[in-house]
Amino acid sequence: MAEDTVLDMGSSFMDPFKGLLLTYFMPESCYDEFFLSFNFLDVPCLKIVLSKGLGIGIILGSALVKLPQILKVVGAKSAEGLSFQTVILELLAITGTMAYSIANKFPFSSWGEALFLMLQTVTIGLLIQHYQGKTSRGVLFVVVFFGLLVLLLSPVTPMSVVTTMQASNMPAIIIARLIQAGTNFRNGHTGQLSAVSVFLLFAGSLARIFTTLQETGDTLMALTYVISSVCNGIIALQVLYYWNSSSERKKKKKKKKE
Known part of the structure:
Protein backbone atom coordinates (compact mmCIF):
# COMPACT_ATOMS: atom_id res chain seq x y z
CA MET A 1 0.00 0.00 0.00
CA ALA A 2 2.75 2.41 1.01
CA GLU A 3 4.69 1.44 -2.12
CA ASP A 4 1.68 2.21 -4.32
CA THR A 5 1.33 5.59 -2.63
CA VAL A 6 4.98 6.42 -3.35
CA LEU A 7 4.55 5.36 -6.98
CA ASP A 8 1.45 7.51 -7.34
CA MET A 9 3.24 10.50 -5.77
CA GLY A 10 6.21 10.08 -8.11
CA SER A 11 3.93 9.75 -11.12
CA SER A 12 1.80 12.78 -10.25
CA PHE A 13 4.88 14.90 -9.49
CA MET A 14 6.36 14.17 -12.93
CA ASP A 15 3.09 14.48 -14.89
CA PRO A 16 3.65 18.16 -15.85
CA PHE A 17 7.06 17.24 -17.32
CA LYS A 18 6.03 13.96 -18.94
CA GLY A 19 5.21 15.41 -22.37
CA LEU A 20 8.51 17.31 -22.51
CA LEU A 21 10.55 14.29 -21.42
CA LEU A 22 8.85 11.90 -23.87
CA THR A 23 9.18 14.36 -26.77
CA TYR A 24 12.84 15.22 -26.37
CA PHE A 25 14.65 12.93 -23.95
CA MET A 26 13.30 9.38 -23.70
CA PRO A 27 10.75 6.80 -24.89
CA GLU A 28 7.82 5.92 -22.62
CA SER A 29 9.45 2.65 -21.56
CA CYS A 30 12.37 4.61 -20.05
CA TYR A 31 10.00 7.11 -18.42
CA ASP A 32 8.27 4.19 -16.69
CA GLU A 33 11.62 2.68 -15.73
CA PHE A 34 12.83 5.93 -14.14
CA PHE A 35 9.71 7.46 -12.61
CA LEU A 36 7.43 4.49 -11.93
CA SER A 37 9.97 1.75 -11.09
CA PHE A 38 12.56 4.24 -9.80
CA ASN A 39 15.29 2.31 -11.57
CA PHE A 40 17.63 5.21 -12.34
CA LEU A 41 20.54 2.89 -13.14
CA ASP A 42 19.00 1.22 -16.20
CA VAL A 43 21.97 1.34 -18.62
CA PRO A 44 20.09 1.27 -21.97
CA CYS A 45 17.83 4.11 -20.82
CA LEU A 46 20.75 6.09 -19.40
CA LYS A 47 22.45 5.85 -22.80
CA ILE A 48 19.32 7.11 -24.55
CA VAL A 49 18.91 10.06 -22.16
CA LEU A 50 22.62 10.94 -22.36
CA SER A 51 22.53 10.79 -26.15
CA LYS A 52 19.36 12.89 -26.41
CA GLY A 53 20.68 15.40 -23.88
CA LEU A 54 24.01 15.72 -25.67
CA GLY A 55 22.23 16.04 -29.02
CA ILE A 56 20.02 18.87 -27.79
CA GLY A 57 23.01 20.55 -26.11
CA ILE A 58 24.99 20.37 -29.35
CA ILE A 59 22.09 21.85 -31.33
CA LEU A 60 21.62 24.72 -28.85
CA GLY A 61 25.36 25.35 -28.80
CA SER A 62 25.58 25.24 -32.58
CA ALA A 63 23.26 28.25 -32.83
Whole structure:
Protein backbone atom coordinates (compact mmCIF):
# COMPACT_ATOMS: atom_id res chain seq x y z
CA MET A 1 0.00 0.00 0.00
CA ALA A 2 2.75 2.41 1.01
CA GLU A 3 4.69 1.44 -2.12
CA ASP A 4 1.68 2.21 -4.32
CA THR A 5 1.33 5.59 -2.63
CA VAL A 6 4.98 6.42 -3.35
CA LEU A 7 4.55 5.36 -6.98
CA ASP A 8 1.45 7.51 -7.34
CA MET A 9 3.24 10.50 -5.77
CA GLY A 10 6.21 10.08 -8.11
CA SER A 11 3.93 9.75 -11.12
CA SER A 12 1.80 12.78 -10.25
CA PHE A 13 4.88 14.90 -9.49
CA MET A 14 6.36 14.17 -12.93
CA ASP A 15 3.09 14.48 -14.89
CA PRO A 16 3.65 18.16 -15.85
CA PHE A 17 7.06 17.24 -17.32
CA LYS A 18 6.03 13.96 -18.94
CA GLY A 19 5.21 15.41 -22.37
CA LEU A 20 8.51 17.31 -22.51
CA LEU A 21 10.55 14.29 -21.42
CA LEU A 22 8.85 11.90 -23.87
CA THR A 23 9.18 14.36 -26.77
CA TYR A 24 12.84 15.22 -26.37
CA PHE A 25 14.65 12.93 -23.95
CA MET A 26 13.30 9.38 -23.70
CA PRO A 27 10.75 6.80 -24.89
CA GLU A 28 7.82 5.92 -22.62
CA SER A 29 9.45 2.65 -21.56
CA CYS A 30 12.37 4.61 -20.05
CA TYR A 31 10.00 7.11 -18.42
CA ASP A 32 8.27 4.19 -16.69
CA GLU A 33 11.62 2.68 -15.73
CA PHE A 34 12.83 5.93 -14.14
CA PHE A 35 9.71 7.46 -12.61
CA LEU A 36 7.43 4.49 -11.93
CA SER A 37 9.97 1.75 -11.09
CA PHE A 38 12.56 4.24 -9.80
CA ASN A 39 15.29 2.31 -11.57
CA PHE A 40 17.63 5.21 -12.34
CA LEU A 41 20.54 2.89 -13.14
CA ASP A 42 19.00 1.22 -16.20
CA VAL A 43 21.97 1.34 -18.62
CA PRO A 44 20.09 1.27 -21.97
CA CYS A 45 17.83 4.11 -20.82
CA LEU A 46 20.75 6.09 -19.40
CA LYS A 47 22.45 5.85 -22.80
CA ILE A 48 19.32 7.11 -24.55
CA VAL A 49 18.91 10.06 -22.16
CA LEU A 50 22.62 10.94 -22.36
CA SER A 51 22.53 10.79 -26.15
CA LYS A 52 19.36 12.89 -26.41
CA GLY A 53 20.68 15.40 -23.88
CA LEU A 54 24.01 15.72 -25.67
CA GLY A 55 22.23 16.04 -29.02
CA ILE A 56 20.02 18.87 -27.79
CA GLY A 57 23.01 20.55 -26.11
CA ILE A 58 24.99 20.37 -29.35
CA ILE A 59 22.09 21.85 -31.33
CA LEU A 60 21.62 24.72 -28.85
CA GLY A 61 25.36 25.35 -28.80
CA SER A 62 25.58 25.24 -32.58
CA ALA A 63 23.26 28.25 -32.83
CA LEU A 64 26.12 30.29 -31.37
CA VAL A 65 29.22 28.21 -32.13
CA LYS A 66 30.44 30.33 -35.05
CA LEU A 67 29.07 33.62 -33.71
CA PRO A 68 32.43 34.47 -32.05
CA GLN A 69 34.07 33.93 -35.45
CA ILE A 70 31.54 36.20 -37.19
CA LEU A 71 31.88 38.91 -34.52
CA LYS A 72 35.67 38.71 -34.67
CA VAL A 73 35.69 39.23 -38.45
CA VAL A 74 33.16 42.08 -38.30
CA GLY A 75 34.97 43.72 -35.37
CA ALA A 76 38.33 43.60 -37.14
CA LYS A 77 36.74 44.46 -40.53
CA SER A 78 39.06 41.79 -41.88
CA ALA A 79 38.87 38.12 -42.83
CA GLU A 80 42.64 37.68 -42.75
CA GLY A 81 43.68 34.09 -42.13
CA LEU A 82 40.33 32.65 -43.22
CA SER A 83 40.12 30.56 -46.38
CA PHE A 84 37.09 30.85 -48.67
CA GLN A 85 37.94 27.42 -50.12
CA THR A 86 37.64 26.00 -46.60
CA VAL A 87 34.18 27.58 -46.26
CA ILE A 88 33.05 25.96 -49.54
CA LEU A 89 34.26 22.52 -48.46
CA GLU A 90 32.73 22.91 -44.99
CA LEU A 91 29.40 23.77 -46.59
CA LEU A 92 29.65 20.69 -48.79
CA ALA A 93 30.16 18.51 -45.70
CA ILE A 94 27.47 20.21 -43.58
CA THR A 95 24.90 20.20 -46.38
CA GLY A 96 25.63 16.57 -47.21
CA THR A 97 25.06 15.53 -43.59
CA MET A 98 21.83 17.51 -43.36
CA ALA A 99 20.41 16.17 -46.65
CA TYR A 100 21.42 12.58 -45.79
CA SER A 101 19.81 12.81 -42.34
CA ILE A 102 16.57 14.28 -43.69
CA ALA A 103 16.39 11.66 -46.45
CA ASN A 104 16.86 8.87 -43.89
CA LYS A 105 14.38 10.47 -41.46
CA PHE A 106 16.89 10.54 -38.61
CA PRO A 107 15.70 12.38 -35.46
CA PHE A 108 16.43 16.12 -35.44
CA SER A 109 18.44 15.70 -32.23
CA SER A 110 21.01 13.66 -34.21
CA TRP A 111 21.74 16.28 -36.89
CA GLY A 112 20.03 19.59 -36.04
CA GLU A 113 23.26 21.52 -35.53
CA ALA A 114 23.98 21.17 -39.26
CA LEU A 115 21.18 23.66 -39.98
CA PHE A 116 22.66 26.36 -37.72
CA LEU A 117 26.26 25.65 -38.75
CA MET A 118 25.21 25.95 -42.39
CA LEU A 119 23.65 29.40 -41.88
CA GLN A 120 26.66 30.67 -39.94
CA THR A 121 29.18 29.23 -42.42
CA VAL A 122 27.35 30.91 -45.32
CA THR A 123 27.55 34.20 -43.39
CA ILE A 124 31.31 33.76 -42.91
CA GLY A 125 31.73 33.05 -46.63
CA LEU A 126 29.85 36.26 -47.47
CA LEU A 127 31.97 38.26 -45.00
CA ILE A 128 35.22 36.88 -46.46
CA GLN A 129 34.17 38.03 -49.93
CA HIS A 130 32.94 41.39 -48.61
CA TYR A 131 36.16 42.24 -46.78
CA GLN A 132 38.17 41.22 -49.84
CA GLY A 133 36.26 43.85 -51.81
CA LYS A 134 34.11 41.30 -53.67
CA THR A 135 30.68 41.90 -52.14
CA SER A 136 28.75 41.19 -55.35
CA ARG A 137 30.53 37.85 -55.68
CA GLY A 138 29.63 37.09 -52.08
CA VAL A 139 25.93 37.79 -52.71
CA LEU A 140 26.04 35.57 -55.81
CA PHE A 141 27.64 32.82 -53.72
CA VAL A 142 24.74 32.98 -51.20
CA VAL A 143 22.05 32.92 -53.92
CA VAL A 144 23.66 29.99 -55.78
CA PHE A 145 24.18 28.02 -52.58
CA PHE A 146 20.56 28.27 -51.41
CA GLY A 147 19.32 27.50 -54.92
CA LEU A 148 21.36 24.29 -54.94
CA LEU A 149 20.21 23.47 -51.40
CA VAL A 150 16.54 23.66 -52.40
CA LEU A 151 17.26 21.37 -55.36
CA LEU A 152 19.17 18.91 -53.16
CA LEU A 153 16.35 18.64 -50.61
CA SER A 154 13.65 18.26 -53.25
CA PRO A 155 12.27 14.85 -54.40
CA VAL A 156 13.98 15.46 -57.75
CA THR A 157 17.36 14.51 -56.27
CA PRO A 158 17.90 10.70 -56.15
CA MET A 159 18.86 9.08 -52.84
CA SER A 160 22.07 7.80 -54.46
CA VAL A 161 23.24 11.41 -54.96
CA VAL A 162 22.54 12.26 -51.31
CA THR A 163 24.41 9.15 -50.11
CA THR A 164 27.36 9.99 -52.36
CA MET A 165 27.46 13.50 -50.89
CA GLN A 166 27.57 12.08 -47.38
CA ALA A 167 30.38 9.71 -48.38
CA SER A 168 32.29 12.65 -49.91
CA ASN A 169 32.16 14.46 -46.56
CA MET A 170 35.28 12.70 -45.33
CA PRO A 171 37.65 13.89 -48.06
CA ALA A 172 35.91 17.31 -48.04
CA ILE A 173 36.49 17.73 -44.30
CA ILE A 174 40.10 16.56 -44.54
CA ILE A 175 40.91 18.87 -47.45
CA ALA A 176 39.10 21.82 -45.82
CA ARG A 177 41.04 21.46 -42.59
CA LEU A 178 44.34 20.90 -44.38
CA ILE A 179 43.80 24.12 -46.35
CA GLN A 180 43.09 26.02 -43.13
CA ALA A 181 46.05 24.37 -41.36
CA GLY A 182 48.29 25.23 -44.33
CA THR A 183 47.10 28.85 -44.26
CA ASN A 184 47.87 29.07 -40.53
CA PHE A 185 51.32 27.52 -41.05
CA ARG A 186 52.25 29.88 -43.92
CA ASN A 187 51.07 32.93 -41.98
CA GLY A 188 52.70 31.84 -38.74
CA HIS A 189 49.50 32.79 -36.90
CA THR A 190 45.78 32.01 -36.95
CA GLY A 191 44.67 35.51 -38.01
CA GLN A 192 40.98 36.17 -37.35
CA LEU A 193 40.30 32.50 -36.56
CA SER A 194 38.23 32.37 -33.36
CA ALA A 195 39.63 30.09 -30.66
CA VAL A 196 36.19 29.79 -29.05
CA SER A 197 34.58 28.59 -32.28
CA VAL A 198 37.42 26.15 -32.99
CA PHE A 199 37.23 24.49 -29.56
CA LEU A 200 33.42 24.34 -29.60
CA LEU A 201 33.48 22.65 -33.02
CA PHE A 202 36.06 20.15 -31.75
CA ALA A 203 33.99 19.32 -28.65
CA GLY A 204 30.78 19.07 -30.67
CA SER A 205 32.22 16.68 -33.25
CA LEU A 206 33.57 14.43 -30.47
CA ALA A 207 30.17 14.27 -28.76
CA ARG A 208 28.46 13.58 -32.09
CA ILE A 209 30.34 10.27 -32.47
CA PHE A 210 28.46 8.87 -29.46
CA THR A 211 25.06 10.41 -30.29
CA THR A 212 25.21 9.23 -33.91
CA LEU A 213 25.95 5.63 -32.97
CA GLN A 214 23.31 5.71 -30.24
CA GLU A 215 20.47 7.39 -32.18
CA THR A 216 21.02 6.31 -35.79
CA GLY A 217 23.49 3.41 -35.76
CA ASP A 218 24.74 4.81 -39.08
CA THR A 219 28.45 3.95 -39.36
CA LEU A 220 28.96 6.29 -42.35
CA MET A 221 27.84 9.30 -40.32
CA ALA A 222 29.79 8.16 -37.26
CA LEU A 223 32.98 7.78 -39.32
CA THR A 224 32.43 11.28 -40.71
CA TYR A 225 32.37 12.68 -37.18
CA VAL A 226 35.51 10.71 -36.24
CA ILE A 227 37.36 12.28 -39.19
CA SER A 228 35.89 15.68 -38.32
CA SER A 229 37.08 15.36 -34.70
CA VAL A 230 40.64 14.53 -35.76
CA CYS A 231 40.75 17.44 -38.25
CA ASN A 232 39.18 19.92 -35.81
CA GLY A 233 41.69 18.73 -33.23
CA ILE A 234 44.57 19.67 -35.54
CA ILE A 235 43.22 23.22 -35.92
CA ALA A 236 42.67 23.44 -32.14
CA LEU A 237 46.30 22.43 -31.56
CA GLN A 238 47.43 25.13 -34.02
CA VAL A 239 45.38 27.73 -32.16
CA LEU A 240 47.20 26.76 -28.95
CA TYR A 241 50.60 26.64 -30.68
CA TYR A 242 50.23 30.06 -32.32
CA TRP A 243 48.52 31.66 -29.30
CA ASN A 244 51.57 33.72 -28.24
CA SER A 245 52.49 34.76 -31.78
CA SER A 246 48.91 35.96 -32.37
CA SER A 247 49.00 38.01 -29.15
CA GLU A 248 52.34 39.59 -30.10
CA ARG A 249 50.98 40.39 -33.55
CA LYS A 250 47.99 42.22 -32.05
CA LYS A 251 50.31 44.27 -29.81
CA LYS A 252 52.43 45.30 -32.81
CA LYS A 253 49.30 46.39 -34.69
CA LYS A 254 48.23 48.54 -31.74
CA LYS A 255 51.65 50.20 -31.53
CA LYS A 256 51.54 51.01 -35.26
CA LYS A 257 48.12 52.63 -34.86
CA GLU A 258 49.38 54.72 -31.95
